[in-house]
Amino acid sequence: MEKVVELKDISMTYHTLDGETHAVKDISFDIYNGEFVSIVGPSGCGKSTILSIIAGIMKPTSGSVLINGKQVDGTSDNVGYMLQKDHLFEWRTIIKNAVIGLEVKNKLSKSALKDTEELMEEYGLGEFKNHYPSQLSGGMRQRAALIRTLATSPDILLLDEPYSALDYQTRLAISEEIWLILKKEKKTAILVTHDIAEAVASSDRIIVLTNRPSCIKNIHVIELNCNEKSPIKCREAPEFRHYFNKIWKELDVHV
Amino acid sequence: MSNISREHLEFLRGQRIKKLAVFLTQTLLLLLFFGIWEIAARLRWIDPFIMSQPTRVFRTIVSLSKDGSLFLHTGVTVYETIIGFVSGTLLGTVIAIVLWWSEFVAKVLDPYLVVLNALPKTALGPIILVWIGGTSASIIVMALLISIVVTILNVYIAFKTCDEDKIKLLKTFGATKLQILRKVVLPANVPAIVSSLKINVGLSLVGVIVGEFLVSKAGLGYLIIYGGQVFKMDLVMTSVLILAATAAVMYISVAWIEKKLTKLR
Numbered sequence: 442m443e444k445v446v447e448l449k450d451i452s453m454t455y456h457t458l459d460g461e462t463h464a465v466k467d468i469s470f471d472i473y474n475g476e477f478v479s480i481v482g483p484s485g486c487g488k489s490t491i492l493s494i495i496a497g498i499m500k501p502t503s504g505s506v507l508i509n510g511k512q513v514d515g516t517s518d519n520v521g522y523m524l525q526k527d528h529l530f531e532w533r534t535i536i537k538n539a540v541i542g543l544e545v546k547n548k549l550s551k552s553a554l555k556d557t558e559e560l561m562e563e564y565g566l567g568e569f570k571n572h573y574p575s576q577l578s579g580g581m582r583q584r585a586a587l588i589r590t591l592a593t594s595p596d597i598l599l600l601d602e603p604y605s606a607l608d609y610q611t612r613l614a615i616s617e618e619i620w621l622i623l624k625k626e627k628k629t630a631i632l633v634t635h636d637i638a639e640a641v642a643s644s645d646r647i648i649v650l651t652n653r654p655s656c657i658k659n660i661h662v663i664e665l666n667c668n669e670k671s672p673i674k675c676r677e678a679p680e681f682r683h684y685f686n687k688i689w690k691e692l693d694v695h696v
Numbered sequence: 697m698s699n700i701s702r703e704h705l706e707f708l709r710g711q712r713i714k715k716l717a718v719f720l721t722q723t724l725l726l727l728l729f730f731g732i733w734e735i736a737a738r739l740r741w742i743d744p745f746i747m748s749q750p751t752r753v754f755r756t757i758v759s760l761s762k763d764g765s766l767f768l769h770t771g772v773t774v775y776e777t778i779i780g781f782v783s784g785t786l787l788g789t790v791i792a793i794v795l796w797w798s799e800f801v802a803k804v805l806d807p808y809l810v811v812l813n814a815l816p817k818t819a820l821g822p823i824i825l826v827w828i829g830g831t832s833a834s835i836i837v838m839a840l841l842i843s844i845v846v847t848i849l850n851v852y853i854a855f856k857t858c859d860e861d862k863i864k865l866l867k868t869f870g871a872t873k874l875q876i877l878r879k880v881v882l883p884a885n886v887p888a889i890v891s892s893l894k895i896n897v898g899l900s901l902v903g904v905i906v907g908e909f910l911v912s913k914a915g916l917g918y919l920i921i922y923g924g925q926v927f928k929m930d931l932v933m934t935s936v937l938i939l940a941a942t943a944a945v946m947y948i949s950v951a952w953i954e955k956k957l958t959k960l961r
Contacts, residue, residue: 498867515870522868528861532883541879545869593869 444510445597445629446472446495451504452654453490463654464490467504470648470657472597472629477620479632479640482650483692488633492599495631496522508597518546521595523603527586529574535585536561536570542593557592564588564622580611580618587619591626598623600632604639616643617673637692641665641684642672649691658691748933756934769935770942772915773904776832777946780839780900785893787840788847795848796855796881797873813849817842818906825910835907835915842903843896850895854888855881890954897946905939916942 453465464487472478480488493499495506497516506513508520521542529538539557543549561567564584574582583603590598603619604612620643623630634640640647641663649658665678675681730750736742737749744752760766795802821838828834862880871879908917916939923931 496868498864516868520868522865524861524865526861528859528865530862530880530883532886541866542869545866545871545875545879 442473447507466654479644486655521590527582781896784843792851830911838907839900839903843899
């Protein structure tokens with residue numbers, strides 16, 4: 442399998458008047474084409490920082506990131522980013538929200554618009570394309586946010602706790618749905634989450650980070666025995682609990 | 697709509713009655729005010745020459761309407777106020793954009809804006825009068841000055857508090873600063889800009905009236921100061937009442953526009 446993302450000795454230090462914070466220290470890992478990899482770690486350990494660096498909206502203090510073998514310098518068309526909340530713009534209709542990435546990249550052609558409309562059609566938002574975000578449910582809004590990310594046709598998706606603003610039921614349902622969409626569209630995904638169960642259920646590999654300054658504690662290859670490969674089905678696999686407990690112990694949470 | 701329960705209908709009726717009661721009391725209060733004023737003047741509890749009285753005000757309105765001067769003076773004041781608050785809001789927003797664009801400029805100008813905001817702008821009236829001259833232009837500048845500083849501060853703060861994550865979202869698509877301004881910061885703050893437009897109606901009217909006191913040959917402010925000087929209290933009272941009505945109409949119009957605009961979201 443080919444490497445699509447390579448992180449080489451990434452370190453990140455934040456400077457403020459009060460002093461400096463080492464958020465991330467010497468992190469290296471590779472992500473392969475079509476993989477679903479989760480990054481878990483204690484809260485505030487710099488998980489989102491790593492995603493921002495991969496997305497090219499933040500420059501690491503040292504180290505380098507390669508995407509498809511090319512050095513990251515600024516944002517790349519191959520990478521899509523999904524934030525914690527849907528952040529749909531309430532003054533735009535759903536379709537207008539979905540094409541904002543294309544608009545920003547000056548790629549909003551007739552055919553691109555049509556492709557986006559087809560995506561909405563396919564994932565059940567077709568009849569809502571002229572609605573405003575406030576008229577949609579939380580799950581639908583999250584789906585619209587995913588379509589906004591997919592519209593620019595990235596190969597690699599960065600998911601920054603994309604379901605944490607949803608209630609538990611919606612969250613299970615939407616994470617299943619988004620997982621299936623990503624597999625169907627053959628995307629590589631990197632998910633940052635603090636939900637161990639979600640990580641185990643959906644990932645091929647899980648990267649566990651330590652407390653700040655965070656470095657890699659362990660990388661788990663997840664192999665679950667389930668007939669049908671999907672996050673909800675995988676929760677029933679006998680090995681699920683085993684992975685869960687192992688990662689839980691590694692995170693070493695004290696409250 | 698047929699399946700509305702009896703309790704709900706009762707509830708709706710109750711709400712309607714409450715609303716009606718408020719409206720009736722408001723109207724009654726107004727009638728009472730004018731009624732007592734009229735009676736007090738007729739029975740000579742107060743001197744109608746100094747305090748005027750509703751019937752005299754009414755007669756003044758009729759005579760002023762006949763020669764058309766009522767509409768001229770009201771029109772002049774409304775015209776100056778509209779130019780004042782629209783230009784104050786637009787110019788203030790443009791300056792707020794400059795401050796948002798350059799944090800350095802914002803930091804440099806911060807103390808000056810604070811002082812200018814605290815300074816009563818009416819104190820600048822005589823200076824404007826001398827510099828620009830006794831024309832309509834200096835009245836408009838007065839109205840503009842009063843509204844612009846508050847607009848700059850309010851709109852700039854609104855820009856600064858724009859959701860960072862929405863900006864981050866656009867950055868992940870590689871947006872330039874101009875794109876961030878046009879696609880997030882400005883549209884997200886349309887309500888803030890319209891709300892400062894609403895505040896500026898009142899502020900700009902203060903500027904116009906003070907300006908008309910100082911220089912003008914027309915406008916409601918001019919009528920008030922002229923009436924005071926020649927001791928025609930009927931004229932002063934009439935002008936003040938018309939001014940109140942005009943101010944209300946302008947405020948309600950802008951509030952209506954605001955409602956229309958925010959309904960779109």
